[in-house]
Each structure stands twice: as structure tokens, then as C-alpha cells.
Amino acid sequence: MKKTNIRYFILAMLFIVTTLNYADRATLSMAAPAMRKDLGMDTVMMGYAFSAFGWAYVALQIPGGWLLDKFGSRVVYGLGLLFWSVFTLLQGTVGFWLGGSAFIALFALRFLMGISEAPAFPANSRITTMWFPTHERGFASSIFNSAQYFALALFNPIMGWILVEFGWRHIFYAMGLMGIIMALVWFKVIREPKHHPKVNQAELDYIQSGGGLAHIDDKKTVITWQQVKKVVSNRMLLGIYLGQFSISTITWFFLTWFPMYLVQAKGMSILKVGIFASIPAAAGFIGGILGGYISDWLLRRGKSLTFARKTPIILGLLLSSSIVLANYVTVEAVVIAVMSLAFFAKGFGALGWVVIGDTSPKEMVGLSGGIFNLAGNIASIVTPIVIGYILNVTQSFNGALIFVGAMGLVGALSYLFIVGEIKRVEL
16 A cells, blocks of 8 residues: 655644744744834843743743643644734734833733743654654654744744834734634644544554654553653753753844844844845755755664764754854845854754654653753743843843854754763663
8 A cells, every 4th residue: 555645744734833933932023123112121121021931931841741741732732822822912912001011011921922832842843753754753853943944034024024014013913813823724634643534554654663653642651750850860861951952042042132133233224134134044944954854864874863863963053153253244244144154054953853852752752852842942031131131231242142152062062972872761
């Protein structure tokens, strides 16, 4: 029997939903230059507003992963998509509040949005682990992971245009409405492998014989604290967590302060920022696809799993530190070229999700992904606040770029000297 290929349709859905996920995260960064004037916020206040998402997102990673393992990805992810879209839409109403109330309302809505998005990436990892064999998983993970760059490349120009034509509130209204519609589509078309009406046995056999965990939802394992302790004390996983924190620092610079960097440090208009900010994002998208493809290609050529996964990650992290070169150039085209190189490299090395899929215990793929994403997204709290204080003290982005570039080196060193051999943890 010729096998079906429904797994690629599932992957396309993950790509679309993750694109909306990151576009919603970026709404505040695009609206921020105009919002600051209307709401009277300084850079420290904006730093805390940017970080509100991260506080909730990080705190809910482990509970979110537990919910995925208990109730399955379809229900938990779908409800998350619905709720984060509603909270995105409601951020457009913040302008109707006055003074400190506006900041509190914005912080609260971003916090609630972080709670709702917490299961998203652990669910992405869990779903690709269910639907894809090991030798296809690098590419599959790079597809959903590269959606973060595609989101910025596609929606930054659109959001810039919306801001100029209709005002910053309509950025939130438009993006929130799109997410609500997509949540309805999600519940209509997403199923686990064995329950999908269009999957045949040949595709299920292909997935499972290649190391895919198509039946992980069949048996609900009771997870103990002893098992969790074994995961969080594993040296290989600790190194992977540190690497993800480092690479997420670069992500959150682009998701929060990058548009304001182009406005304040390089003197660009809002409309030009919307266009120019999409170029590094497009480079990151290309790097993300290429990194996953090369990793799987190395695996098919007979290289070890450790070599195939670590090579793109280390090269990408090292090259991402080139972002500091932007401190020494002033020509707009050269600044964007430097940023594009750094974001391409970041995308090329962003294989943390496929690595955690390769290494998580079979009994707790969702929870393990949650722990991994918690560690990585501590950067969503640290990065905007640290950069906010750097700007407040120095009135310059130079120190911010040095901080971001240094984290690329830290991540590369972690994979070189801490991670060691990449293999699945057995409980």
C-alpha cells in the first residue's frame, strides 16, 4: 500500500499557527514607538511591559507541558490559540485607559497572553515527535521553528502599514481576529496520527519504524517528581537548556527592541522600519530551513546524531555574535546587512526543539519540552529588562548589542563543552 503523507499537512498547520503565534508576540514591538507617546511610558516601563509576556510564559511551561501529556496536543494547543488571540485583540483597548492604569492593563493582557501561549512550542515539538520519523524530524522542526522569522518578515510591513493608516490599536484588533478564526480551523482539522481519518496504516508504520512516537497519546503515564528531577539534573539537558537561553536572547531582542533600535539609533521612520525589519527576519527564515535540512542531510549521510545536530547549532551561535558589528557602521543598508547575517545565523543554529525531541524521555515529551522552553524563555524576561536599563543608563544601543552578541558565544560554548553526546534520556 502506498503511504499517505498527511504528516506534511499537519506540519503546514503548525507553521501557520506558529506564524500567528510570533506575529502576536511582535505586535507590541511594532506598536511601541507610537504607544509610548500616547501612554507616556519611558524605556524602563516599556522594558517591563515587553517582559510581562515572558513572566507568565516561563512560569506556565511546566504546567503547560503536563497538560499536553495529560489531555493531548489538539485540545490544549487549540484552546491556547483561541485565548491568546482574544488577549491580543483586547490590547487594542489599552489606549482608552489613562496614566498608570494603561500600563497595568497592558501588563495584565500581555501576562495573560503569555499564559495562553505557554503550551505552544512544547506542543509543536510533541506533535512533530508523534508525526515524523527521526530522519525527517530536523527538517520538520526547522519548519515550525522558522515560522518565527516568517512571521516578522510577513507581518512587520503589514503592521507598519496598519499603524500609519489606522493607528496602533488596529494592529492588535487585526492580529487577534485572525487568530480567533484560525482556532476554529485548528479544531476542525487536527487529530492524533491514529485518529486522523486520512492517514493509512502504511504511513503509521513508516512513522513508527523510523522512531516516531505515533502512539504516545495511547497510554497516559503518571509522572513522578523523581522522574522530573532526573530530567532537570541531566548534564546533557542542562547544556541544551543553556544553549536555548542564549539563542532566545537574540530572538527576544528582535521581538522587542529591534524596531525601536531602528527608530532611535538609526533614525528610520515607522513605515521604513516595517519594511527594513522584515529583511533580517527573511534571512532568519532561510537560515532556519537550511539548518534543519543540513542536519537531516548529515544524518542520512551516516553521521552520528550528535554530529548532525550539534554542527549547525554551534556554527550558527558563533556567527550570530556578529550582531555587535552594527555598533561600528552607520549606513542603513550595511546595518540591515549585519542584522540579517546575525539573524540568518541564529536561524541556522535554532535546532533546540529537534534536539529536545531527540532526547526527551518517551513518557514525558510534553513536560520535557516545557522544561526546555522554560529555561530558554527566561530570556523573554531578562532580555527586554536588561536592555531597557542599559538604554536608560547609557542612552545608547551599543551595550545592548554587546550583551546580545555575547550570549551567542555562551550558547556555542555550552554545546561544545557541556552537552556531550546527544541521546534519548531513559527513565
